[in-house]
Amino acid sequence: MMGQFMYLKDVTTLSLNQERCVGCGMCLQVCPHAVFSLTNGTAEIVNRDACMECGACSRNCPVEALIVQSGVGCAAAVINSLIGRKKESCCYIEPSGGKGNPPECSAGPGRSSCC
Amino acid sequence: MNYRVESGLYALGRPDHRSPVLVTANYKMSFDRLREALPGRNLWILVLDTKGINVWCAAGKGTFGTAELVHRIESNGLVRIVSHRELILPQLAGPGVAAHEVKKLSGFKVIYGPIRSTDLPRFLDSRLKTTPEMRLKTFPILERIALIPIELVGAFKGGLAVISIFFVLSYLGNVGEGSASALNHGLFSALSILMAIVAGGILAPVLLPWLPGRAFSIKGLTTGFIAFSFIMAFRLNGLTTGAGRLEMVAWFLLILPISAFLAMNFTGASTYTSLSGVKKEMRWAVPFQISAGMLGFLLWLGAQFIL
Numbered sequence: 001m002m003g004q005f006m007y008l009k010d011v012t013t014l015s016l017n018q019e020r021c022v023g024c025g026m027c028l029q030v031c032p033h034a035v036f037s038l039t040n041g042t043a044e045i046v047n048r049d050a051c052m053e054c055g056a057c058s059r060n061c062p063v064e065a066l067i068v069q070s071g072v073g074c075a076a077a078v079i080n081s082l083i084g085r086k087k088e089s090c091c092y093i094e095p096s097g098g099k100g101n102p103p104e105c106s107a108g109p110g111r112s113s114c115c
Numbered sequence: 116m117n118y119r120v121e122s123g124l125y126a127l128g129r130p131d132h133r134s135p136v137l138v139t140a141n142y143k144m145s146f147d148r149l150r151e152a153l154p155g156r157n158l159w160i161l162v163l164d165t166k167g168i169n170v171w172c173a174a175g176k177g178t179f180g181t182a183e184l185v186h187r188i189e190s191n192g193l194v195r196i197v198s199h200r201e202l203i204l205p206q207l208a209g210p211g212v213a214a215h216e217v218k219k220l221s222g223f224k225v226i227y228g229p230i231r232s233t234d235l236p237r238f239l240d241s242r243l244k245t246t247p248e249m250r251l252k253t254f255p256i257l258e259r260i261a262l263i264p265i266e267l268v269g270a271f272k273g274g275l276a277v278i279s280i281f282f283v284l285s286y287l288g289n290v291g292e293g294s295a296s297a298l299n300h301g302l303f304s305a306l307s308i309l310m311a312i313v314a315g316g317i318l319a320p321v322l323l324p325w326l327p328g329r330a331f332s333i334k335g336l337t338t339g340f341i342a343f344s345f346i347m348a349f350r351l352n353g354l355t356t357g358a359g360r361l362e363m364v365a366w367f368l369l370i371l372p373i374s375a376f377l378a379m380n381f382t383g384a385s386t387y388t389s390l391s392g393v394k395k396e397m398r399w400a401v402p403f404q405i406s407a408g409m410l411g412f413l414l415w416l417g418a419q420f421i422l
């Protein structure tokens with residue numbers, strides 16, 4: 001798509017099970033990066049590398065056809081979680097303990113995107 | 116400064132039981148932007164308690180989530196206030212809210228509206244239809260510029276500490292050649308480090324889409340190289356001595372990784388980087404930044420103390 005930012009290729013953990021899909025279109029509605037399209041009543045990943053792993057699609061898929069390990073793509077958060085520092089700076093990732101929770105980030109008022 | 120508004124149900128204009136219900140966060144700016152986008156309209160605004168955090172962040176944390184939404188619907192008696200059963204949520208609440216669960220728990224159907232509140236009038240007038248552009252999260256230059264100061268504060272704090280160290284070392288290393296020379300090297304260090312910060316913290320975010328490479332560290336290398344060329348122009352006459360040449364090699368190895376590191380940190384402010392991608396980038400970028408920086412520092416020490 002024109003003017004769309006793209007990050008690294010072939011990294012996203014997004015996966016779609018088309019057999020489960022009921023074609024409700026929710027993933028198309030919530031995805032902020034136009035990753036999906038709907039053809040003949042089934043969702044399709046058409047723009048895989050644009051996925052930022054926000055988790056909106058899997059959260060809103062009523063039949064669990066979508067799986068993604070969601071998280072915040074923020075280098076400072078990754079560093080802070082590595083050195084065990086929490087909350088002190090803008091963002092940090094909560095060790096998810098295998099539960100697959102999205103990373104936590106503490107937010108300052110000026111933060112408009114990640115944290 | 117208080118960035119919160121009270122959570123609860125607000126009336127904009129003179130809404131009645133058929134008026135649409137818009138949902139937002141209790142971050143003051145989210146609320147104000149929503150109101151300002153809808154002059155002269157009659158509708159309800161349901162404000163969730165997101166601890167004063169904007170929609171996108173709160174959705175990521177889960178505070179703008181299914182449970183909070185269902186709770187606010189009930190505690191404000193929304194079923195008695197409106198006769199329809201529809202809620203309009205900002206699209207960026209998607210990571211926190213499961214529309215089908217809200218429907219099951221409260222009876223309300225969640226409709227995700229446009230990403231930007233400025234698109235709301237068009238959305239409402241077209242019977243809740245969105246266009247593909249309304250659904251796309253962009254990252255325009257003004258938004259990037261607005262995020263620069265927040266990122267820079269930390270960089271400048273660190274930069275100041277580093278600059279003082281370089282000043283002390285410049286003094287110790289060059290005092291034999293007179294204090295003017297010591298000051299000269301100290302000031303040049305300060306200028307170089309400031310330029311590295313400008314390169315990674317300002318130039319890289321501003322030029323983001325036009326810089327080569329997808330990884331932010333690579334983009335930062337390019338702007339770092341621009342900064343280095345600028346610094347170099349100041350020192351062309353210093354290149355005649357061995358120490359002068361070594362100092363420039365040292366600054367090459369210092370400015371580029373500093374700039375790359377700061378540019379990499381802008382991934383957090385950006386709106387399209389995935390966690391998997393950031394981790395992948397960091398796996399090679401951070402070791403590279405640290406080793407180049409260390410080598411640069413050692414060469415710089417060599418230029419001051421040995422040559």
Ligand code: SF4
Pocket residue numbers: 014030031032033034035050051052053054055056057058068
């Ligand atoms: S995780 Fe987010 S960006 Fe990726 S496909 Fe799902 S909704 Fe789109």
Ligand code: SF4
Pocket residue numbers: 016020021022023024025026027028042043057060061062063064065066
């Ligand atoms: S949300 Fe799930 S069921 Fe609905 S279209 Fe997307 S993948 Fe299919």
